[in-house]
Amino acid sequence: MTYSRKKKAVNVSIKDIAQEADVAISTVSNVINKTRFVTSDTKEKVINAIKKLDYRPNIIARGLRTRSTRTVAVIVPDISSSFFSQVINGMEEIARNRKYTLILGCTSFDLGEEERITNILLDSFIDGFIYFSGFDNYKLIKKIYDKNIPVVALDKDLGESDIPTVVTDNIAASECCVDYLYKFGHRKIGYITFTYDKQTTVKKRYEGYLSGLKKNNLKFDPDLVLISPEMRLHETTSTYDAVRNFLKKGKIPTAFLTVADVFAFGLLRALKDEGFKIPRDVSVMGFDNIIFSQFTDPLLTTMKQPKKLMGTIAMNLLLDIIEGKEIKEKKIIIPTTIIERESVAFAKEG
């Protein structure tokens, strides 16, 4: 069986409405956009014609005139991971409520791809950008910014730049985790992270771990940290293997902090398979509070990044900028909170 596309139906235009209602084109436009006062009589005629012909304005044509399409783009590395998709979910909700359309640009964590996509999207019809790419490629953002196209950077620190940013304070949050574990009597706090020099988030969290130790007068012990380039975000065995190797070396922290929940999952399994009871023998604390952290056994205690909130805040900021509203804060810091579940307990004596 074959199927081939019939040609697209011709839509009714504003001209048809003007004809049908026996008024000028501009009057129709004015009724639709409420741009000028129109007598209720003519207004009614127009509205009836619109209903009769089932007319909808062509937003392409409108966009050509107004240079705005009420469309915003978000540049994101990957939508399939729970973290990103939840943030996007928040953005989507705001965009929709404020009657904007959202376009997705996935970079697959690839800088070249990021540039390619940005350029495509830059080809005219985007009203604004949210840059949520995981990379610290200041250049690309600056390019958009310098073109006077509204842009907000999400979850990346642009330092002293003028570009509006929404960030979680990863350093402070990590410190907070260390504080928390310290309060539970832990003095040998391990850290698990993967290496990704270009991702600030990963770096900052590690910095937070270090400064957290210092703050609590804990000495940094390199044997307590596992930095592995092999661990992956989408499965657990790589982490599991890395952790098993790590544990073989014999120096076992009384508590682990991981740079992301995902790594806590592999860690949990590895620990259990080595005969440790969680949290009786070893405490485990994650970071992100992704959905799955409420599925683990034991339930994972973790630092919550308010993902949806990140999305809504960033989107609201962007749309405010697009609409020319006055912006009070150009740098918004999103609060994080610890979600206490079952994987952290008091350190064993001695």
Add this chain to the structure above:
Amino acid sequence: MTYSRKKKAVNVSIKDIAQEADVAISTVSNVINKTRFVTSDTKEKVINAIKKLDYRPNIIARGLRTRSTRTVAVIVPDISSSFFSQVINGMEEIARNRKYTLILGCTSFDLGEEERITNILLDSFIDGFIYFSGFDNYKLIKKIYDKNIPVVALDKDLGESDIPTVVTDNIAASECCVDYLYKFGHRKIGYITFTYDKQTTVKKRYEGYLSGLKKNNLKFDPDLVLISPEMRLHETTSTYDAVRNFLKKGKIPTAFLTVADVFAFGLLRALKDEGFKIPRDVSVMGFDNIIFSQFTDPLLTTMKQPKKLMGTIAMNLLLDIIEGKEIKEKKIIIPTTIIERESVAFAKEG
């Protein structure tokens, strides 16, 4: 501090290029679109001008003429859940490779919202739709289809309709699960699902469970199935509670099949807390193979829906239709496979 938006930069237009290259506008257009032969001399002049002025065609203007924007929309209930976002991930990849832009329309599982979004998107500038909404609202899809706008339905059965669809055979897949458990000696196979009359997928999987029983000459026992409207997709406690109540009634299957992996997570926990060893005492089998099923303890044996593949197939089909290619199959059935992990074992004797 305040910040308000400067006005948008004026982009260079085809006119500027024509001027710069000292040729006609149409020649520039013909060079860009390869629509007519142009001498290599003039071509070069044009290309140089384009490079010099960093020109990019305005696709809005182009869209106004050609009535195509190389933009496709996908209507989806929720992007924050792992299942949907992975499917979308596949779509995105294909769209990008074939140089289309993807627009997201989230319905939040709300029929009214679905209609609203569809109408907005219908307002001109979408070349095609993928309907992946979870609902069986034939009406809306048909409306698009009848407007001769390319559309493909994903993961929903439209029966005898002419509308192109991509589906996984949920009935067959569920039967397959029952077969699998049967082969492991299970004769008391339980089923856990939530009630959602309007979602075919849920219904079909249940039907598959029933026909699977019949096929294997197993008698249906209502006491072995848990149908709960209270269970939620995004957390595990609701399922946990429902299962604990269910178990209290005393009739324990030797194996459970769940309509979705998520429910297997709560089930696993409830079972363990009741003192059952998995899979020694009770086997558990999920459905979907979401990422987290490789994180559970024990690792979850489950029926895999090839999520990314669903996305790529649907998107390729849609783009083929848009581009007027001949379509061999209007109804594509996506294969499912069982992922054997650790949560299913042979039934205990007696």
Add this chain to the structure above:
DNA sequence: GTGAAAGCGCTAACAG
């Protein structure tokens, strides 16, 4: 092989 000009559907400036 190239150029001139019409027109896609809309908004906005100008006229009345």
Add this chain to the structure above:
DNA sequence: CTGTTAGCGCTTTCAC
């Protein structure tokens, strides 16, 4: 209060 008209940037006839 309403109508006329220019023009957004592009593709596409039609002319040469």
